[in-house]
Amino acid sequence: MNFSLIRTFGYFIGGIWTAWGGRKRIEAKQLKNLRRLIQKARKKSPYFNKLYAHLPDTNLIKLHDLPVTSKVDLMGEFDNWLTDRSLTLKQVREHMESMDNLGIPIGQYAVFRTSGSSGEPAVIVITSSVLEFIFGLSLARFSKRQLQVAKKIQKAGTNVIITGGNGHFAGAGFDKLRQNLTPPITRKFTFIPAEQAIGETVKQLNETGQIASILTYPSMLAILTREQEVGRLEIEPKLIKVAGETFTSELRERVEKAFPSLEFGIIDSYACTECLFMAFECDCGRQHVPEDWVILEAVDENNQHVPDGELSTTALLTVLSNDVQPFIRYDIGDRLRFYRDPCACGSPFRSFQIEGRQATVVRVGNVTLSPLAFDLEHESAQRVQLDQTSEFVFEVRAELLNHEKPDQVFEQIIQSISEVFAKNGLVDVKVGKSDTPPQLTASGKFHEVIPLK
Numbered sequence: 001m002n003f004s005l006i007r008t009f010g011y012f013i014g015g016i017w018t019a020w021g022g023r024k025r026i027e028a029k030q031l032k033n034l035r036r037l038i039q040k041a042r043k044k045s046p047y048f049n050k051l052y053a054h055l056p057d058t059n060l061i062k063l064h065d066l067p068v069t070s071k072v073d074l075m076g077e078f079d080n081w082l083t084d085r086s087l088t089l090k091q092v093r094e095h096m097e098s099m100d101n102l103g104i105p106i107g108q109y110a111v112f113r114t115s116g117s118s119g120e121p122a123v124i125v126i127t128s129s130v131l132e133f134i135f136g137l138s139l140a141r142f143s144k145r146q147l148q149v150a151k152k153i154q155k156a157g158t159n160v161i162i163t164g165g166n167g168h169f170a171g172a173g174f175d176k177l178r179q180n181l182t183p184p185i186t187r188k189f190t191f192i193p194a195e196q197a198i199g200e201t202v203k204q205l206n207e208t209g210q211i212a213s214i215l216t217y218p219s220m221l222a223i224l225t226r227e228q229e230v231g232r233l234e235i236e237p238k239l240i241k242v243a244g245e246t247f248t249s250e251l252r253e254r255v256e257k258a259f260p261s262l263e264f265g266i267i268d269s270y271a272c273t274e275c276l277f278m279a280f281e282c283d284c285g286r287q288h289v290p291e292d293w294v295i296l297e298a299v300d301e302n303n304q305h306v307p308d309g310e311l312s313t314t315a316l317l318t319v320l321s322n323d324v325q326p327f328i329r330y331d332i333g334d335r336l337r338f339y340r341d342p343c344a345c346g347s348p349f350r351s352f353q354i355e356g357r358q359a360t361v362v363r364v365g366n367v368t369l370s371p372l373a374f375d376l377e378h379e380s381a382q383r384v385q386l387d388q389t390s391e392f393v394f395e396v397r398a399e400l401l402n403h404e405k406p407d408q409v410f411e412q413i414i415q416s417i418s419e420v421f422a423k424n425g426l427v428d429v430k431v432g433k434s435d436t437p438p439q440l441t442a443s444g445k446f447h448e449v450i451p452l453k
């Protein structure tokens with residue numbers, strides 16, 4: 001993997017130039033990038049070649065001509081999906097078996113997996129051009145104030161990331177990758193695994209000294225906020241950045257109250273592993289789409305566009321910077337509402353609100369746990385789901401691969417779950433086996449953990 005500062009600068013300059021030209025230039029750039037991606041996908045990806053066989057010439061194609069794609073379909077055809085035939089799912093899975101490989105590229109590509117909280121886990125392949133796009137374009141989209149914050153935060157203390165550490169997630173892996181590839185101009189982070197006992201995390205944070213920033217999920221931030229409110233946690237971060245789940249205004253208020261030290265505020269970063277730079281928050285607090293390189297569509301249950309101002313059923317994502325693993329009109333399951341009026345910040349890029357992805361924390365007695373605390377992966381299971389049937393009773397549902405002793409697999413999963421409860425001081429929680437297979441939501445989504453309603 002060859003990270004290039006020159007190409008990063010190219011994304012930066014290009015990004016400034018496109019924004020300067022207003023809507024007309026943004027839309028022209030988007031269409032040009034889209035057709036280039038379609039052309040490559042048709043030529044090099046057997047999956048897209050077949051999917052797009054009935055479509056007109058690439059130079060005539062518009063976004064709405066393209067069929068919608070889903071995680072399940074694409075993952076099922078992984079080896080036919082990529083435009084580079086040399087990387088296989090088997091290779092990626094083998095690489096991911098060892099946590100020592102986290103953030104270490106396989107040849108030209110970095111690989112991550114999704115948490116699976118909004119469906120089955122997906123494997124994401126990231127090229128150097130994706131990294132150059134993330135750095136170059138986010139810099140081009142920063143406001144003057146944000147640039148100043150980025151500069152000041154460098155010298156403000158320790159930067160902490162608290163995310164899932166039980167797999168090749170981008171949260172922790174991206175920073176490792178960045179440390180491996182880019183020159184030492186970027187911030188270094190201290191990583192705390194979200195799976196460890198909350199008491200341990202609180203202790204570690206309290207002992208950290210001056211914390212400049214914390215990057216975590218809203219569900220983890222909710223837990224930390226409560227710890228700070230009750231006085232077990234005593235930290236004074238200057239900046240908090242959240243990603244991966246919906247950040248509600250209620251939680252924002254509580255966080256601001258619990259952490260009066262937040263000199264640089266809270267940044268809500270709307271992104272997913274499939275597209276690590278999907279939107280940017282402006283000084284007015286709105287999310288804008290970097291439409292020259294990312295397409296985000298708000299659609300109804302029939303994948304038809306919903307008018308601006310109306311809440312969508314789901315959203316379709318097109319990532320124009322990744323031509324190795326094409327995500328084109330890819331259903332991400334989030335509910336969005338595009339604003340009707342332009343933003344007061346003056347940005348020519350469209351802005352929207354997010355309504356989906358509520359932080360689903362699990363409450364047992366006085367303890368609140370993030371779903372990420374549980375490691376619900378087992379080599380002999382395709383899908384594992386933990387269902388809270390009453391406050392202190394949980395059931396494990398699993399789809400097992402052919403295994404001689406299925407009860408033994410269940411035992412091992414139950415054992416790992418029970419350890420998480422015990423680590424958090426919950427010794428009287430009952431975890432049993434369920435004969436029901438894992439359940440999907442009405443819209444076909446898969447949640448690894450289903451808290452009691």
Ligand SMILES: [Zn+2]
Pocket residue numbers: 282283284285286288343344345346347351
């Ligand atoms: Zn704005």
